Amino acid sequence: MIPGIARREIAPWQLKRGWRRGWWLAVGLCLASPLWGQYTLRLEARPEQIPADGISTSTITAVVLDSANREAPDGTIVIFQTTAGRLSTLQGRERETLLQVPTQAGRARVLLISETQEVTAEVSARLVGGRDVTLLSVRFGSGTSPGSTGERALRIGGRYLRYNPEQQLVEVMGEAVWSYRGLTIQAHALQYNLARQVVRARGLGNGVEVRHQGQRLVGDRLYYSALQEQGVLLMVSNAGVQRVGFRGPGLQVMPQEGEPPPEAFAFETFEEERLWVRAKEMALLPGHRTVFREARFYMGGTLFLSLPYYVEEGFYSVPQQFQFVGYSSYYGLVVDFPYYLDVKDTSSLALKLVRGQPAGFYSRQRGFSLQLVGEYRPRPEMEGSLVLDRLPRRDFDVYLDFHHQFGPRGLGRWDVYLDWAEHRHLNLRSNVVHPWKQGSLYLEWNMSQWGLGGASQWGQIAWRAYGQRIPRWRMAYGGSLFLRYMDHPFG
Secondary structure (H helix, E strand, O other), X not given: OOOOOOOOOOOHHHHHHOEEEEEEEEEEEEEEOOOEOOEEEEEEEEOOEEEOOOOOEEEEEEEEEEOOOOEOOOOOEEEEEEOOOEEEOOOOOOOEOEEEEEOEOOEEEEEEEOOOOOOEEEEEEEEOOXXXXXXXXXXXXXXXXXXXXXXOOEEEEEEEEEEEOOOOEEEEEEEEEEEEXXXXXXXXXXXXXXXXXXXXXXXXXXXXXXXXXXXXXXXXXXXXXOOOOEEEEEEEXXXXXXXXXXXXXXXXXXXXXXXXXXXXXXXXXXXXXXXXXXXXXEEEEOOOEEEEEEEEEEEOOEEEEEEEEEEEEEEOOXXXXXXXXXXXXXXXXXEEEEEEEEEOOOEEEEEEEEEOXXXXXXXXXXXXXXXXXXXXXXXXXXXXXXXXXXXXXXXXXXXXXXXXXXXXXXXXXXXXXXXXXXXXXXXXXXEEEEEEOXXXXXXXXXXXXXXXXXXXXXXXXXXXXXXEEOOOOOOEEEEEEEEEEEEEEOO
C-alpha cells in the first residue's frame, strides 16, 4: 500500500461482477535498425579453461568499439550465446545459453558456468541484428579427472590466516593447510590468489607436503595452479636444485614443459595499509560464496569489527560484498548488513539490518527493518531461499524462492512469492524456461488470493525470439507468440 492512500476494500459481490475469464492468442513483433557495420566486437575470456565441476566460472567480456576506436554508447545490447555450460550476469541468478547484456564503458560482461563433463564451450557474441561471430572457446577440463573426489568446498586453515579483499589474496603462516577435491597441501607458509587460483607454499622443517589418497610428494617450495591442476615442487639439496612437475589431484609425476620463472615461487606482498580480514579458517564454494569463520576486520593495523562469519557472495574474480553501509544525497543512508548466525557448505541463516532497500523502480523503503534470511544449495543445479522481510512490523512479508536446473540445456525455475501484508494476501508465481531455436519457450502460471476471498489466476505458453537479422534487409526483428488463459477481476 502506498503511504497516504487509503486501502480500498473489495467486496466479494464486486469481484464476481467484474470478472474476466477466457483464452487469448497474441503476437508481438519489434523491428530495429541494426548496429553491424558501425561497431566492431571483440571477446575475451578469463580464464580460458575451468574445472568441469558445474560451479566454476569464466568471465566473458565483449569489447565494443566504433570505427574510430571509441567505446560504444552505454546500453548497446550484446547477445551472448554458448554451446555448453550456462551464462549468467555478474549479479544475477540466470542460467541461460543465450543472454542479452547492455554495455557499460564499451564493455558487456557475463559469467560462463561450467558443466560436469569435459567439453569445449564455443562462445559467441553479436550486436542486435548482427551476424553470429564465434570468437573464442572455453575448455571445461579436469573436473571429472581420475582421482578427484566430490568435495565441493576449497578449505584453507592455519595458525594465522588473513585475507585482503582488494588483492583477493589469502595468506597463512604456521601449520598452513589447503585442500580441495581430495588434494591436500601442508606447509609452514602459504598464499592463495583467488583471482588466479594459484597456490604458493614454503616449507620449514618438514618442508611442503602434497598428498592424495596415500600418495605423497615433498619439497621445499611449491607453485600449483588449481585452474590447470598442475604444479611444480622445488627441492633443494647438496646436489643442487631439483624440480618435479605433477598433475593433480592424482599426483601423477610428469615431465616439465620448460622451466618455470624464478618469480613463480615468490610470495606476493600482502598490503596491510587498507582493509584486511583475519580469520580462523576459510571455505570457498567456487561460483557461489566465500566464508571466513571468526572474522576480524582491520584498517591498517587497527581492529574495528569482529563477526562470527564474514561472507562474500559471487564468483572467482568477481566478489559481491553484501555487508555494507553507504550514503547518497538522493537516497540518504542505505544499509544492507547481514549478521550470519550459521553458515554451512549447503545452507546459511542470517539476520539482516536493512534500510533504503529498493521498492519498485524509482523508490526505496523508508526506515530500518530486519530480515531473517535462510538460503540453501544442496547441489550446484538447485538452490532456494526463505526470507521474512520487514520485521518486526505487523505487515511483514514472506518470500520463498526455489530454482532448479533440469538437464544440460533446459532450466526449470519454480518461484513462490507470498505477500503477507497484514496476513491477508497470497501471490504465487511459477515458470519453466527452455531454450528453443533462436529464442526460448516459457510455461508460466500465476495465482493471487486476497483476504476477502477473491482470487485470480493466469497461465501461458509462450515463445520469445531474440534480435535476429533479416536477410538482405538492414533490419532486425524480435518478438513473441503466446497463448494465455486468464481468470481474474478487472475494472
